[in-house]
Amino acid sequence: MLANGVVDRSRAAHTPVVGTADGDQRIMVLRAFDSDAMTLRFHTDSRAPKCAVIEQDPAVHVLIYDRDRKVQLRLAGVGSIETEGQQVDDAWSEATNFARRCYLGxxxxxPSDIPTSGLPDHLEGVAPTDEQLVEARENFALLLVEIETIDWFFLDHHGHRRARIDLRDRGQETWLAP
Structure with a gap:
């Protein structure tokens, strides 16, 4: 589900709900999944309030519900905000200029007195040039989530099924009553 969510926008895992220790939740786009390290990667603005929350308390929860498969995944892990390094540079270079413009806003x-995208007027609906994006890079960050536990829940009218996988304990799997 996670690997498919990265490459297929129509999959439920492409836009999971991400929650932080302060109880705030938001939809984010899943950009990468490393199945060896069991790490999720999201893009974020380093100025976003969630970054400060994660710096203080790195507990992160990710919720995915695939309606077609009738599967809910609740992932709990440790988040980190990365603003420098090869992984951040690679993610920045892979993004389109249209996507990068978000970090210029x-x-x-x-706060705003009017409804706004936050973008400068001259960039509304326009892909900026590489030169216009130089200052945006400092606002770009990655949210990396190292998954520690997975709660898998399958809904079925014949009887639900639920399992917990603890990756901190060598992937110990435990069946649970739904």
Whole structure:
């Protein structure tokens, strides 16, 4: 589900709900999944309030519900905000200029007197040039989530099934009553 969610926008895992220790939740786009390291990668603005929350308390939860498969995944893990390094540079270079322009706008959550995208007027609906994006790079960050536990829940009218996988304990799997 996770690997498919990275490459297929129509999959439920492409846009999971990500929650932080302060109880805030938001939809984020899953950009990468490393099945060896059991790590998820999301892109974020380093000025977003969630970054400060994760710096203080790295507990992160990810919720995915695949309606077609009738499967719910609840992932719990440790988040980190990365603003420098090869992985961040690679993610930045892989993004389109249209996607990168988000990091030129106002800081996420900044108040406004009018409905706004936060982007400068001259960039509304326009892909900026590489030169215009130079200052945006400093606002780009990765949220990496190292998955520690997976709660898998299959809904079935014949009887639900639920399992917990603890990756901290060599992938110990335990069947649970739903």
């Amino acid at each position: 106002s800081a996420p959550g900044a």
